[in-house]
Structure formats: structure tokens, C-alpha cells
Amino acid sequence: GAGVSQSPRYKVAKRGQDVALRCDPISGHVSLFWYQQALGQGPEFLTYFQNEAQLDKSGLPSDRFFAERPEGSVSTLKIQRTQQEDSAVYLCASSFGGLGVGQPQHFGDGTRLSIL
Amino acid sequence: QQPVQSPQAVILREGEDAVINCSSSKALYSVHWYRQKHGEAPVFLMILLKGGEQKGHDKISASFNEKKQQSSLYLTASQLSYSGTYFCGTVEDDKIIFGKGTRLHILP
Numbered sequence: 001g002a003g004v005s006q007s008p009r010y011k012v013a014k015r016g017q018d019v020a021l022r023c024d025p026i027s028g029h030v031s032l033f034w035y036q037q038a039l040g041q042g043p044e045f046l047t048y049f050q051n052e053a054q055l056d057k058s059g060l061p062s063d064r065f066f067a068e069r070p071e072g073s074v075s076t077l078k079i080q081r082t083q084q085e086d087s088a089v090y091l092c093a094s095s096f097g098g099l100g101v102g103q104p105q106h107f108g109d110g111t112r113l114s115i116l
Numbered sequence: 117q118q119p120v121q122s123p124q125a126v127i128l129r130e131g132e133d134a135v136i137n138c139s140s141s142k143a144l145y146s147v148h149w150y151r152q153k154h155g156e157a158p159v160f161l162m163i164l165l166k167g168g169e170q171k172g173h174d175k176i177s178a179s180f181n182e183k184k185q186q187s188s189l190y191l192t193a194s195q196l197s198y199s200g201t202y203f204c205g206t207v208e209d210d211k212i213i214f215g216k217g218t219r220l221h222i223l224p
Contacts, residue, residue, distance in 0.1 A: 033211070033212075044159065105160065
């Protein structure tokens with residue numbers, strides 16, 4: 001596709017359930033980022049992949065959060081035993097190269113996660 | 117360390133100018149600017165790299181002063197389409213640290 005695609009667009013889950021959020025980056029983009037955006041706040045970094053390698057997961061809030069990108073393209077963010085504080089918009093972004101070379105990030109529309 | 121944006125919110129009439137500031141307590145090497153409309157993805161505006169350069173994109177331009185550890189975004193002769201939340205982001209290692217955003221509302 002032309003842009004970064006995320007699915008589902010909206011997800012409602014009960015507290016304690018597991019959820020999986022999908023990101024399909026722009027074809028050929030090496031770098032992939034996941035962010036969490038609370039209402040009225042800026043995106044907060046969660047994790048970063050370069051191809052299939054997860055190079056930084058320092059932003060993941062707890063061990064309930066897990067991300068993978070097994071073939072270096074599509075990525076999945078999984079949240080286990082969801083809590084109400086997990087409710088947020090989860091944004092995925094991709095870039096052709098790394099941030100060190102001044103590459104812009106292209107964002108998807110996000111998945112709005114609501115935990116009841 | 118999250119960059120600090122000011123002002124938090126701006127209301128303008130169409131055709132007026134605005135300046136949005138972004139300050140960091142850490143040394144800056146590059147600054148990213150994005151605009152996000154409600155319910156949509158953040159959209160890339162521009163990147164400024166170390167060197168104090170100024171960049172332009174239509175009637176939106178930005179400056180970067182690494183000595184003062186700040187960047188400013190200038191919107192000239194604002195249009196209705198400029199409404200949204202503007203985020204600056206500073207690059208630390210391999211990630212962008214975004215500010216809390218500046219909400220811009222343009223009135224006709």
C-alpha cells in the first residue's frame with residue numbers, strides 16, 4: 001500500500017484479555033517504531049525494529065507488552081492481561097533508514113484501544 | 117527528557133501568523149516537526165539538522181538553534197487547513213522524544 005496500515009482501527013477488550021495490534025509498514029522501509037499516545041499527549045516511544053531485529057524496547061511499560069517483526073516487514077504489538085491504563089491510541093511508524101541519517105517517520109492512523 | 121513546547125494552544129484568524137517554540141534541556145542534533153489532526157496520523161512536516169539552518173514548506177518554515185537548544189516553527193498567513201496539533205520531536209539515540217504538542221485552531 002501507499003502508507004502505513006494499522007489494524008484494527010478500534011479495539012475494545014475486557015480487562016484481563018490479551019490483544020494483538022498489527023502494523024503493515026511502507027514497503028521497503030527498514031525501520032519500524034511503535035508509540036503509545038494518551039489523550040491530549042504526544043506519542044511516547046515504545047519500541048524500535050531495524051528489519052527483524054528489535055534494537056530498542058526501553059519504552060515498553062511492562063513485561064505484558066511484547067512486539068515482534070519476524071520477517072522484517074509486518075509487526076505485531078501484543079498486550080497480555082490488559083489493564084485499564086493500557087487504554088490509548090497505539091501508533092506505528094516506519095522510515096526508510098534510521099533516525100541517525102535524518103529520515104522522516106511515516107505514521108499509520110493508529111489503533112484506539114479501550115479496556116473496559 | 118521531553119522537549120517543552122510553547123504555547124500550549126493558539127487561536128488565530130485565517131491569514132494571521134503564528135510561532136511555536138520547542139526547547140530542550142539536552143544538546144540537540146536534530147528536530148522533527150509533525151502535525152496531527154484529530155483522529156488522524158501525525159504527518160511529517162520537516163526535519164532540521166545540526167547547523168542552525170532554516171527550512172521551508174509552503175508557508176511553514178522552521179529554524180534550529182543548537183546553541184540555545186531550541187527550534188521554532190513559523191506559520192505565515194495561516195490557512196484553515198493548518199488547524200491541528202503540532203509536535204516537535206528531538207532525536208535521542210534511535211528514537212524520537214515528542215513534546216506534548218501545541219494545539220492550533222484557525223478561525224475563518
